[in-house]
Amino acid sequence: MEKNQKLIQWVKEWETRCQPKSVHWCDGSEKENQELLDLMVQSGAAIKLNEEKRPNSYYFQSDPSDVARVENRTFICSEKEEDAGPTNNWCAPAEMKEILTGYFDGSMKGRTMYVIPFSMGPLGSEIAHIGIQITDSPYVVVNMRIMTRMGQQVLDILGDKDFVPCVHSLGAPLQEGQQDSKWPSAPIEDKYISHFPDTNEIWSYGSGYGGNALLGKKCFALRIASNMAHRQGWLAEHMLIMGITNPKGVKKYIAAAFPSACGKTNLAMLIPTIPGWKVETVGDDIAWMKFGDDGRLYAINPEAGFFGVAPFTSMETNPNAMLSCRANTIFTNTGLTPDNDIWWEGIGYDIPEGTITWTNEKYDAANRKPAAHPNARFTAPAYQCPAIDKDWENPKGVPISAILFGGRRPGTLPLIYQSFDWNHGVFMGSIAGSEVTAAAIGLKAGVRRDPFAMLPFCGYHMGDYFAHWVKTGVTAPDSSKLPKIFNVNWFRKGSDGKFLWPGYGDNIRALAWIFDRVEGTVDAVQTPIGFIPKKEDINIAGLDGIESKMDEILKVDANEWVAECDLIAENYGQFGDRLPKEMTEQLEKLKARLA
Ligand code: SAT
Ligand code: MN
DSSP states (O other): OTTOHHHHHHHHHHHHHHOOSEEEEOOOOHHHHHHHHHHHHHHTSEEEOOTTTSTTOEEEOOOTTOSSBOGGGEEEOOSSHHHHOTTSEEOOHHHHHHHHHHHHTTTTTTSEEEEEEEEESSTTOTTOEEEEEEESOHHHHHHHHHHSEESHHHHHHHTTOOOEEEEEEOSOOOOTTOOOOSSOOOOGGGOEEEEETTTTEEEEESOOSHHHHOTIIIIIIIIIHHHHHHHHTOEEESEEEEEEEOTTSOEEEEEEEOOTTSSHHHHHTOOOSSTTOEEEEEESSOEEEEEOTTSOEEEEOOOSEEEEEOTTOOTTTOHHHHHHTSSSOEEESOEEOTTSOEEOTTSSSOOOTTOBOTTSSBOOGGGTOOSSOTTOEEEEEGGGOTTBOTTTTOTTOEEEEEEEEEOOOSSSOOSEEEOSSHHHHHHHHHTOEEEOOTTBSSOOSSEEEOGGGOTTTOOSOHHHHHHHHHHHHHHOSOGGGSOEEEEEOTTOBOTTSSBSSOOGGGGHHHHHHHHHHHHTOSOOEEETTEEEOOGGGSOOTTOTTOGGGHHHHHOOOHHHHHHHHHHHHHHHHTTGGGSOHHHHHHHHHHHHHHO
16 A cells, blocks of 8 residues: 555645544455444444354444435536536536535544455456545445455555545534444535546445445446546446346346336346246346447446345345345345344335334334335345356456436336347437335435436436447447347336236346347337337236236337427427437437327
């Protein structure tokens, strides 16, 4: 570590500013991890779970005001306001740094400042990047150890090279003799999740939860990395990566973008319900993609763990996720049972008598307050997933054959449709949307447009981002090797308000069609919105009562789509002259096909 002067200077500068009582360089060892966990158990911040039921696992309750990402306190501080675009909060970098320097001044008093060297991506991969996070939260350290490759080996690789500096403080200095709270954090109006894309810096203040605090994840791997990717000609995307093997033993990888809390983890770990098919997991949230020497697009998962939504995860809905968090896992804001295990709504069995809720009250069915917060999470090592792909840590990444977009759409969108070509696929990504979920605080209910599932994560102007995708198609070394693009919707509802499609493991039936389209072994029906399956080409064997619903599941209703076009045009309006002409053309062509 002595080698990297920039790193040493930078740590000194922040030590002086934040005034911690000590500085600890994290080596990532088992011993260090255990010491931090023991410390948090002693202070009352953590509870060690039942060693028999949940070995080496810990339970945390956050402050009720600090339970998810805070989009209205998240800022992209590019030099020019127009480069942040209409979908981001902007503040001039100098101004934001002045405000935050005030906040960080003495913000770590009475606490230890941890220095966390981490790699996003397999150590030494050409697609990977190194960051260093400073934090005064031991909870963040133990989570970063699961979510990233963290510790001394990262410093060894870093040498005197450049890194992405990530500063984080809970914003809760401790005065002499002051009793610490269980989950220190700052009030919402004092939280700032700030990104400086021109200098690749992240300054996060006031929150200890998830993407606000584990800075490798959304802040680095998406908001900063999307800027790096834009400048350098690659892709940093909010996508799961999975391998699919068909009954003949042919394997293909796909990447899929869905907004937070729309089932990416479930899809990435799906257990097929039709015989002969196999799914393996590379990642459940983020994909970094670059063209390989063979002209194909290769993806790595920059993360090393899953930060998954707990509620409604069960041995029924996602056994692989349940098995991933069987041990060595951190649980945040679930319920806690009297025998020190976790419980959440939809876990698949009744709530044990005497369970404590995430707000630390005795669970009472009568008051209708859930035991687990809807955004309760498990932090589990990826290697514990029984379905983890053998190439999940391959530094070259895995070749991507198809890209999927999706969201929760109760109407209009069929189960699957395929784009006519690359630009039409980019258009499909640009118009993606979803019903609002619990993964962020303070959003209005209803459908919100979430282009490429990147609305909260694209670190620059969304119009330029669409243009970057268009350009990726143009500059691809071999356009015939570009992934095929699809949109899926598992969440269409019938007139009875119930989901039409069973979802979960049965989603393989849609993926099988996608697989066959990529192979070129199945025909499709051309509609105004794209190619959809012939009814008989979706394998519904063994699904009760689906046959009569297939027309509705695959329906493309011209009237609904005309209305959809109006909403698309309205949403496009905000991008002004940064909306690529290719997207306007796609919208015009769609309207013409619908007329
Ligand atoms: O951003 S988090 O990591 O807190 C979770 C999400 O929104 O996907
Ligand atoms: Mn996500």
